[in-house]
Amino acid sequence: MPQANMTPAFIGIDWGSTHRRATLLGADGAPASARSDSEGALACAGRFRASLEALLGDWPEAGGASTVVMAGMVGSAAGWQPVPYLEADTPLSALAHHLVRIGDAPSGRRCFIVPGYCLHDEQGAVDVMRGEETQLFGALHHLGPEAADGCYVLPGTHSKWVRLRQGRIVELRTYMTGELFALLSQHGTLASAMRGPGTAAGMSDGVDADRHFLRGVDDAAARPALSHSLFGARARVVTGGLAPANAAAYVSGLLIGAEWADAQRLASRDEPVRLIGEPALARLHALCAAHHGRHFESLDARQVQLAAWRALASESPTS
Numbered sequence: 001m002p003q004a005n006m007t008p009a010f011i012g013i014d015w016g017s018t019h020r021r022a023t024l025l026g027a028d029g030a031p032a033s034a035r036s037d038s039e040g041a042l043a044c045a046g047r048f049r050a051s052l053e054a055l056l057g058d059w060p061e062a063g064g065a066s067t068v069v070m071a072g073m074v075g076s077a078a079g080w081q082p083v084p085y086l087e088a089d090t091p092l093s094a095l096a097h098h099l100v101r102i103g104d105a106p107s108g109r110r111c112f113i114v115p116g117y118c119l120h121d122e123q124g125a126v127d128v129m130r131g132e133e134t135q136l137f138g139a140l141h142h143l144g145p146e147a148a149d150g151c152y153v154l155p156g157t158h159s160k161w162v163r164l165r166q167g168r169i170v171e172l173r174t175y176m177t178g179e180l181f182a183l184l185s186q187h188g189t190l191a192s193a194m195r196g197p198g199t200a201a202g203m204s205d206g207v208d209a210d211r212h213f214l215r216g217v218d219d220a221a222a223r224p225a226l227s228h229s230l231f232g233a234r235a236r237v238v239t240g241g242l243a244p245a246n247a248a249a250y251v252s253g254l255l256i257g258a259e260w261a262d263a264q265r266l267a268s269r270d271e272p273v274r275l276i277g278e279p280a281l282a283r284l285h286a287l288c289a290a291h292h293g294r295h296f297e298s299l300d301a302r303q304v305q306l307a308a309w310r311a312l313a314s315e316s317p318t319s
Contacts, residue, residue: 009065010316011056012309015074016131017041017157021305022055024062029310033061041073041080048080053106068111069099069312072131075113085118085128091167095137096315112316119172127172132160135276138308139299140167151268155281157182159259163268171268175259178281181252190230193237194247210287212246216253217288221261229254252284260288269294276301 009032014021018040026032035055044051056062075083083100090098098115105111116130132154140147148167154160157178163171184190216233223229233251236242242250263269272295275282282298289296 009062009067010309010313011062011065011068012305012312013068013070013072013074014131014134014305015041015070015072015079017073018043020055022059022062023306023309024059024065025309025313029313031306033059035059041076041078044080045078048074049104049106052111056106056109066108066110067313067316068105068109069114069309069316070111071114071134071308075100075115076130079113081113083113083115086115086133088117088119088169090117092133092137092140092164092169093167095133096312096317099312099316101317110317114312117169117172119169121171127174129160129162129172129174132162133169134308134312135301135304136162136164136169137311138304138306139274139276141311142299142304142307147274150274151271152274152276153285155256155275155277155285159256161259161263161266163266163271171266173262173266175262177255177259181255184230184251185248190234190247190251193234193244194251195244208246209249212242212249213253213256213284214287214291216250216255217257217260217291218253220254220257221264224261226254226258256284256288260292264292272296274299276304 009027010025012023012025018038020037020039022035023031024033037055039051039055052068074080081100081102086098095114099112100115102111102113114134116128117133118126118128120126135154136152139152149164152162152164154162155177159175159177161173161175162169185194219229220226230251233242233247233254237244237247273289275285275296275298277285278301286296286298
């Protein structure tokens with residue numbers, strides 16, 4: 001990648017709803033330092049500038065970074081500055097040319113927000129993303145031209161399924177899988193049933209946990225009424241058919257399995273899948289891919305994000 005336009009120092013921030021991850025790049029594009037905290041968009045409401053100043057003020061190595069590019073919920077209506085979504089006809093390769101500058105950035109810093117994407121399908125349904133577009137942009141730079149076509153899964157609080165054609169987003173489906181799992185494991189009638197080992201993340205390792213997870217995946221495909229299947233999990237626990245220690249893995253299988261069952265009805269059902277996510281979640285999706293006979297490739301989420309920051313450091317506006 002050309003380095004001629006690389007800024008002397010650059011900060012990329014993945015600023016989500018609950019967490020913030022900042023990476024400092026040196027002049028050669030190598031990561032020089034990083035910071036991570038719980039100052040997500042929800043916690044920073046009304047004080048984004050002050051929060052960023054506090055982050056930078058406690059980060060001596062970042063003192064010379066004049067450019068800050070932020071992605072994620074920081075650009076939402078509940079973020080620092082609302083940034084309009086891009087439409088599907090804008091290729092991911094053009095992302096750096098659509099950055100929106102922050103009007104009240106800290107003194108001496110040029111701060112930009114990466115816009116998200118909005119898609120409408122043929123039936124008029126709408127779906128959106130903020131933050132994941134930056135990871136897809138990174139995948140294009142990390143893998144090269146072959147990444148411009150294919151099916152991507154970005155698991156998380158709101159799991160995204162994205163289909164690319166020639167570097168453009170032609171399909172987007174979001175599933176509230178992570179959020180639902182968190183709510184079910186902390187509140188309501190299923191919460192007490194899921195209080196076994198490994199329930200904090202619902203993804204404990206081990207052959208037994210994987211067996212119950214895949215049982216949930218199968219049940220999600222066989223019984224499309226998800227709320228009925230979820231109640232069935234509780235019924236199995238209270239009648240002794242499912243041990244509480246295995247309930248979280250089973251419920252996780254139901255929720256993630258529902259994504260895969262839906263994806264198997266799409267036109268992309270025979271295509272290979274690229275996974276971009278944290279290792280624990282990526283492993284579960286890899287289990288689903290193998291279970292459904294789909295070829296898959298797991299990409300390192302941190303390497304993909306780093307590739308995005310490097311490209312944006314090179315391509316972002318200079319004024």
